[in-house]
Amino acid sequence: MTGYLSTLSQADLTRLLADKYNNPPFSQYKLHSFYSRLKLQEPSLAAVLVPFHKEDDVWHILFTRRNVALAKHSGQVSFPGGRSEPGDNNPEETALRETFEEIGIIPEDIHILGKLHDFFTITHYRITPIVGIIPWPYSLQLADDEVSRVFSIPLNWLANPDNYQIRKRTLPEPYEPLSVVYYKPFENEILWGATARIVLSLLKILLQNKNIH
Numbered sequence: 001m002t003g004y005l006s007t008l009s010q011a012d013l014t015r016l017l018a019d020k021y022n023n024p025p026f027s028q029y030k031l032h033s034f035y036s037r038l039k040l041q042e043p044s045l046a047a048v049l050v051p052f053h054k055e056d057d058v059w060h061i062l063f064t065r066r067n068v069a070l071a072k073h074s075g076q077v078s079f080p081g082g083r084s085e086p087g088d089n090n091p092e093e094t095a096l097r098e099t100f101e102e103i104g105i106i107p108e109d110i111h112i113l114g115k116l117h118d119f120f121t122i123t124h125y126r127i128t129p130i131v132g133i134i135p136w137p138y139s140l141q142l143a144d145d146e147v148s149r150v151f152s153i154p155l156n157w158l159a160n161p162d163n164y165q166i167r168k169r170t171l172p173e174p175y176e177p178l179s180v181v182y183y184k185p186f187e188n189e190i191l192w193g194a195t196a197r198i199v200l201s202l203l204k205i206l207l208q209n210k211n212i213h
Contacts, residue, residue: 005155005206006058010113010133013052016205017114017131043126047091048081049099049110050129050202053136053152060152061199062134064103065189067148077191079129079198080105080147091115091128103150104141110134116201121194122178129198153186159203164196 008016051062063077080099088094092115096107116129140150157163169180181196191199 003156005159008059008206010111013131013133013206014113016208017116019205019208043120043124045084045091045094045128046082046125047084047094047098047128047130048079048198049095050079050116050131050198051099051105051110051134052113052132052155053134053138055136055152055154059155060136061155061158062150062152063189063191063195064147065149065151067144067146076193076195077189078195081127083125092130095128095130095132102143102147104143105134105138109138116198116205119194119198119201127194127198129202131202149189151187151189153191155203155206157186158183158191158199159207164200 053060053062062080064080066076066078080102081095082098082102084091084094085097088097092112096110099105099110100107110132111134112130112132114131116131119127119129121127142148142150163186164181164183166179166181168177170177180193181200183191183196
């Protein structure tokens, strides 16, 4: 099943991302409705880049590991990205700017394929994932104060249901339990949480009616 992913062309990826199948999962509506119910202020806007590249004719996705010294989400696996700034006109500009600042990929070198639905997080962010292709290999320049490592995971590995599980996570009041995605370690890196949920949402779109949760 997952071998099919390696056959997808750039045009296929663009077409699938534009498909009407791309709808937010119910759990995201629950978080948004929670914000509204408690009359919380609108979530902070953010965007991330989901960077595709090919190695030996196999699609990979690039991830970063956040510096352990950071105040939020320290040491976690994530996509390059961050909070929108006043000068950003749209989520694409946010994702490209943050990617350049964090790992040194020039915006003009990134070919944007499309985007996923917005994700609402319990940390009160509304994240727009932007999907793009980066040239590879690439001379990355890491912002050491933000990023401690960059690595890639094959798309086929990410799509294999043997490599991840979904668990219920109990949260402090007034939050309800949430379903959280946890991947097995890959090169000693653990992908979980919002980043893993974005990956599964992307895979669901790419595989359409295949058996992805």
